[in-house]
Amino acid sequence: xxxxxxxxxxAHTLSAIGLVYIAAGDTDQAATHLTRAASMFDDFDLxxxxxxxxxxxxxxxS
Numbered sequence: 001x002x003x004x005x006x007x008x009x010x011a012h013t014l015s016a017i018g019l020v021y022i023a024a025g026d027t028d029q030a031a032t033h034l035t036r037a038a039s040m041f042d043d044f045d046l047x048x049x050x051x052x053x054x055x056x057x058x059x060x061x062s
Contacts, residue, residue, distance in 0.1 A: 011040035015053055027060055034060070 014037035021030035034057050041050035 007040060007044055008046065011037045011044075011046070011049070014040065015049075018053075018056075022060065031057060031060060 014033045018030045018033035018037060021027070021033060034053050038050045038053040038057065041047070041053065
């Protein structure tokens with residue numbers, strides 16, 4: 001089992017990759033990475049981070 005810190009870092013990395021895809025105009029890949037990040041944040045009860053990513057996803061999809 002991975003430590004919470006490694007899991008947290010992975011989720012933040014996925015969020016950052018999602019932002020890069022947004023900047024590149026690839027909203028499908030951005031949504032994929034951001035959705036995975038939000039799920040990982042939820043898994044570790046990082047609810048503030050999960051909510052922030054979900055807000056970004058909502059904005060992306062509108």
